[in-house]
Amino acid sequence: MTEAPRLDRQVCFALYSASRAATAVYRPMLEDLGLTYPQYLVMLVLWESEPKGVKELGDELGLDSGTLSPLLKRLEALGFVERRRSGEDERRVAIHLTPAGRTLSSKASGIPQHLADAAGLSAEELEQLRTTLGRLTEALHRSN
Amino acid sequence: MTEAPRLDRQVCFALYSASRAATAVYRPMLEDLGLTYPQYLVMLVLWESEPKGVKELGDELGLDSGTLSPLLKRLEALGFVERRRSGEDERRVAIHLTPAGRTLSSKASGIPQHLADAAGLSAEELEQLRTTLGRLTEALHRSN
């Protein structure tokens, strides 16, 4: 007798639900900035250090050019980044922030705290969750 | 002075990454069954109890008809479910499993254990993670 796995017992469903619930909390705040959630992640990376190549961005976010190329074009159309074909290596496209893109950083600075407040978990629990998720992601990547 | 939030400090990015890493581990196994990950979630719900209306499925999974209607049509084209317009209430479409859809359940029974093995976490850690994620999802939904 084989048992059907129960939905409510699956860690994967818990991850999937929590991830979508978190982006749903971000959505109205990001809408004020004119960004989607994946666009916000790209901007987070660029706010730390820029310019960056498409490949570098992809490595940090775990996304490929099939996702990033059109996303970056939209960010460019919004006026937040500029895509410049590199002179030394013509294969590379360097993604630079525009002044508007840099300005956006300060407008976004309150967002993480808002999520932390909405999470209903203590600071320690959040910290532990982040650590556990990091270990999980690492292990899952290794298993492939 | 406003600081840019750091990507590697964000719980939301940890969730997003872990969720995508988990579905990536499922993908090759589900491919053998002919299912995508969201299709698998729908089948999990139906294996527990069927028939179910589109709305019921949506409530349990947190998905709307814009996602489910085409997904269910694909599951029907694959021969795993049948969509029957209800006689009593012509607005409702009842989703029934076909014999092939029921058979699939046993073929899928080993999948959760495989993820647990790949996760690199102890059973207690996994259980605690699931509980914490459940509380988090609840709180995030309430905050909207």
Add this chain to the structure above:
DNA sequence: CACAATTTAATTGTGCACAACTTACCTATC
């Protein structure tokens, strides 16, 4: 130098998510 192998982005095609809207149907109340 030649040229095979690799690397970087972009493109194409499929399948979610989700917002906004439409259509059909049901139920209340009069």
Add this chain to the structure above:
DNA sequence: GATAGGTAAGTTGTGCACAATTAAATTGTG
């Protein structure tokens, strides 16, 4: 039994994810 309000499912349009392929540039090796 007309009709107002609500509900169920479907449709349309945008933006990810991700696999597979392509095109162009670079690097490594004989």
